[in-house]
Amino acid sequence: MSDDQAPSTENGGGGDVETVEKSEDHKKLVDFGLDTTVADELEKLFQAKLVTYDDLDPRALEAIRDFPIECAIAVLKQLLADSNLQHVNNKSAYICGVMKTYRQKQSLGEDKPAVTNGPDEKKLKEILDRTGYALEITTGQRKYGGPPPSWDGGPPGNGHECFVGRIPKTVYEDDLIPVFEKFGTIWDLRLMMNPMQGCNRGYAFVTFTTAEAAREAAKQLNNYEIKPNKKLQVNVSIANVRLFVGNIPKNKSREDILEEFKKLTEGLREVIVYAFPDDPKKKNRGFAFLEYDTHKSASGAKRKLASGRIRVWGSEIIVDWADPQDEPDEETMAKVKVLYVRNLRSNVTEEELKKIFEPFGEIERVKKVKDYGFVHYKERDSTLSALEAMNGYKLHEVEINVTLAKPANENKARERRMRRERDNNMNMGYDDYYSSYPPASFGPPPPMMRGRIARGGMRGRGGMMRPPAPMDYYDDYSGYGQGYGYDDYSSYGGCYEDFSAEYSPHPVTPQPPHRGRGRGGHHAPAPVAWTSNAAAAWPPWYAQRSGGYGTAWRGQSWHQ
Structure with missing residues (x-):
């Protein structure tokens, strides 16, 4: 018998002597620098047909070689005893992961690999x-x-x-x-x-x-x-497939942004921008939302764009997750009789909106909020007729966007009502709130910290305290807003709620626009309408993804 095929013996602490038949692969392992005893344990995995030598790439072999001998033996013994690697495609990565876990357990005072209780x-x-x-x-x-x-x-x-x-x-x-x-x-x-x-x-x-x-x-x-x-x-x-990107030159159109970011990232499906209806020269508001085909594509794009190595049109960009949107189901949307009208110039009035939408059927009410509005029809057929005819209509030389509005989630509507009642009982005026806020400043977002509370404060991102929602608007429009981080509404747009309207007994002066990103506190993100290309809300945590991760603290309200 040659030396390569000679059996080796191993004494596991004075116990039974175990014989291992050596193969040509055993010699390759030793030649690579692995200790003979570690090579013996790998040989057992080879013979059990759990792993082959070809399954182990150079990086995995280096990791096993550099791992402490006793630890490597323990990990390989555990793999032999407890693991079914039949469905493990990348065995090199799997073994390296098991070694990493073993080292982590060692640091916690545990020196045994985890025992996996698998399926039937x-x-x-x-x-x-x-x-x-x-x-x-x-x-x-x-x-x-x-x-x-x-x-x-x-x-x-x-x-x-x-x-x-x-x-x-x-x-x-x-x-x-x-x-x-x-x-x-x-x-x-x-x-x-x-x-x-x-x-x-x-x-x-x-x-x-x-x-x-x-x-x-x-x-x-x-x-x-x-x-x-x-x-x-x-x-x-709702899987998060949308990114927020800031610091976009305002002279770039949606098509320009789509073309540029398609060169830089993979899987980009759509770009959402918000223009200035009163200033056609400004084609976006300094930010955009990038929508990808999968969360994996969006995650890869975020890593690449946030690396600091990429400049877009000569500028560094700000990248973060956008909030996934809760989309109403088809049954709910089939009952909607409200249109969401976006891209309205400031001189457009509610009376004018009513006049141009009235030919399609009886209108119950119209509400204009900044550069968007809502048209409530009495009949569903009237709503659909107006939607088909008026989307893309030019009003004051600006093309408007018309979609079905999304009914707001009743739980969130209830939360907003409760929050308003609480805030109104605080006996604190706007001046008191605003005087406690530091001025917004230029610059990127502050460093990430654990917990939502750390995300308030400076740089226009909203403070810990939340000013009471302005009451000079209908309660059922408190869920709307198109501001770039400075809207006075408590949430974001494209949704509506049906509960009683109230007015503030005193005039309210809106807070001046923040500079920067303004994602927290009472500031609202860009509005969202019922379309597959709708822009998501501002980017907080992926843990708030409607995926059962529980509640998340945002300002002074709980979002579930």
Whole structure:
């Protein structure tokens, strides 16, 4: 027997002596610089057909070589004993992830790799054989599908994904797939894993090929008992695919911005800008929203654009996430009798709006707010006729944009009413509030800090305190605003609420425009109308993505 094929012995602390048959791959490992005992453990993985030598790229071999010998042996032994690597596509990355987790556990005083309690492999195999889907496992997640077999086209858009929370730690795809596939074709299911504990993180995302399936799954499965006394939390999740970009030259049109950012990023689908109706020379307001085909594309674009290495038209740009929008369902929108009219010049009056929209049917009321407005029709047919005829109509030589307005979420409407009542009871005037604010200044956003409270203060981003919403407007328009961070409305536009109108007993002087980005406090982001290209709200946390991450503190109001 040659030296390369001679068996080696290993004494695990005085226990049984174990013999390992050496292969040519064993010699390659040793030649690469791995300790013989570590090479022996890898040889066992080779012989068990869990890993092959070709699965290990140079970076993985370097990581194993440079890992402390005792730690490397412990990790490889654990992989041999407890892991099923059949569905791990990138085994090099997986092993490196396991080593990273082991080192993190060591720093916390734990020296054993996490023991993974997986699914029922027989049941899972039956599901995979029946559906033809692939299962891909990494240290951070287990992904089923994406795309499904014979899928033609890109990934589904917004509104197709469900967030699934409160998943028991012992539940895997073999339990989840049969439950969710009843409501439609699953595009993918991603179960988030905790490598430190070797179990799931308690939540997952299920994407369907249709939005209807996602809505029905959320409706039927919220509070579904997946195990005795263990109920799931399920709701439709809005994946964030929009970025806010600031410091855009105001002479650049939407087409200019789209062309420039398509050169710099991948997956850009749409650009949303807001112009100055009173000044046609200014083609945007110094910012834009970039809409991508997937969250992955948007995330990659954000990393690239925020790296500091890219200048756009000679300037550094400000990049952040935009808030995902809660989109009303088709049933709700089918009842809307209100039009959202944008891009109105300042000299346009409510009377003039009523006059040009009245030929299409009886109007109950009209409300103009700055450079946009709302037209309430009595009949749905009148609304649709006006929508078709008036979108793109030139009013005072400016083309207006007309879409269906979005009914506001009742919970958020209730929150705004409660906030107003609270603020009005504070006995504090505008002057008292404004005198406590430092002046806004130029410059980029302040450094990121944990928690929403840290996002207020200087640079026009809104303060900790929130001035009471101005009461000289209808309550049912408190959810609108088109200001660039300085609008006087409590939320953002394209939505309307139907509750009683009130007026302020005293005249209110609006706060002067902030310079900078002004995303927090009482300032409203750009308005949003009911279109697939609607601009999102200002960019706070991805954790507020309607994905079941709980509530987030913003100014002095809770957003759920």
